[in-house]
Amino acid sequence: MSRAFPYPLLTAGLLLMWLLLTSFSLGQFLLGAVVAAAASRAMAALQPSKPRLRRWQLIPHLLGIVTLDILRSNAAVFGIIVQGRRRERSSGFVAIPLDLRDRTGLAVLSCIVTSTPGTAWIEYAPESGVLLIHVLDLVDKDEWVALIKNRYEAPLMEIFE
Amino acid sequence: MTHASDLPTWAAVLTALLVLIGAGLTLAGAIGTLRFGSFYERVHAPTLGTSWGTGAIALASIVFFSALGSRVVVHELLIAFFITVTTPVTLMLLVRAAIYRDRTEGTADVPARSALKPSGGNIAPGSDGAG
Numbered sequence: 001m002s003r004a005f006p007y008p009l010l011t012a013g014l015l016l017m018w019l020l021l022t023s024f025s026l027g028q029f030l031l032g033a034v035v036a037a038a039a040s041r042a043m044a045a046l047q048p049s050k051p052r053l054r055r056w057q058l059i060p061h062l063l064g065i066v067t068l069d070i071l072r073s074n075a076a077v078f079g080i081i082v083q084g085r086r087r088e089r090s091s092g093f094v095a096i097p098l099d100l101r102d103r104t105g106l107a108v109l110s111c112i113v114t115s116t117p118g119t120a121w122i123e124y125a126p127e128s129g130v131l132l133i134h135v136l137d138l139v140d141k142d143e144w145v146a147l148i149k150n151r152y153e154a155p156l157m158e159i160f161e
Numbered sequence: 162m163t164h165a166s167d168l169p170t171w172a173a174v175l176t177a178l179l180v181l182i183g184a185g186l187t188l189a190g191a192i193g194t195l196r197f198g199s200f201y202e203r204v205h206a207p208t209l210g211t212s213w214g215t216g217a218i219a220l221a222s223i224v225f226f227s228a229l230g231s232r233v234v235v236h237e238l239l240i241a242f243f244i245t246v247t248t249p250v251t252l253m254l255l256v257r258a259a260i261y262r263d264r265t266e267g268t269a270d271v272p273a274r275s276a277l278k279p280s281g282g283n284i285a286p287g288s289d290g291a292g
Contacts (some may be wrong), residue, residue, distance in 0.1 A: 020236040033270040074213040076184060077205060081193035091202050093272050107249075114249040117190075120201065121249060122256050125277035134207045134256075151180060 006044040051104035055158050062155045069151075070116050077117040080137060090139040093122065096131045096145050100153050101122045107159035112152050119144075162248050172228035183217030188239045190214060201271075204252060211248050216241055 018032030053059075082091060100106060106124065111123045113133055122132040136143055170175075186209045193206030219237035224235040262267045 017239060020239060074209055075211055077193070078186060078189050079197065081189045081206065081209075086197060095272065095276060110249040110253070111245055114252050115208065115212050115245050117205055117212060120204050120208075120256065121180075121253060122260060123202075123272075123277065124273075128278050130270060130277040133247050134201045134204075136202060154275075 007040045007050070010043060011040040014039055051102070051157060051160065054161065057144075058155050058159050062159070065151065066115075066153075073118045075118050075138060089113060089137055091134065091136045092141075094135055094138070094141050094144045095135050096132050096148050098124075098129045098132065098149075098153060100157050100161070101129065102157075102160040105156040108160075109152055109156055115146070140155050168225070168228055174222055176225045176228075179217045179221035181222065183214050183219075185223065186210065186217065187214035201256070204256060208248075211244050215244050 009149060015029075015032045019028060022028045022032070022121050069136035080087070097104075100108075100109065110121050110124075113119050118136040120134045124131045131148075133144070135150070138144070188210030190206045197203045197206060203266070214241050219241045222237045223234060260271055264273065
């Protein structure tokens, strides 16, 4: 089983993508399954680290939070751009000490931080676990540290560690 | 093949609204890229286009083709997914090049690499893996 499908999630994901791009029919299912199985065996040659999902039940909840947050910050950054220089605003860097060490978790966190307008992932120091982000509308640094840690890091640690 | 005139009114209104939102956000992102002062501020603006700019247009496409074809068309979700997953790669590449140059030249006001060392009581050096 594990030799035939070394990465079951990847295989399932590829098959789902194949079906979405073509159509949901038996023929496409079989063809997609062959392609997905072959592709994930090719992936095994690269030996990527296998992510462990400890509590996948939290994923939809996190996805909902992130979608809403991104929507909200879209509106905020839209407002900043439209207002132009009429409003006092200062941007700056915030250093956040992270406890999350799982590589997949960090990759997901980088997607969240990057996809949210108003925050940009600048640099991560693996030896100390400190993440540097740039915030467009910076008022209180501690507020941002608490936000990232409580809102995103805590659920990610529960899911991946 | 069906035509756009067969589209029910509610779907047409919803599609138009979503396309307008998506296009408006992407346009605002482009204007912001021009307006903001520093490089690090400028990288924020295009994010409007890669998040809900793309998202709203993908949703509009889902509504339009699902209402026309009487079956759910969701492959647009793949576009949104892959844009979200690949944006950090280009962003990090650009930003790390910029911050490397700024630190080397010592011109812009960027935190030094040593600022990322653990300091204060936030994390103890030996606390790795405790969580």
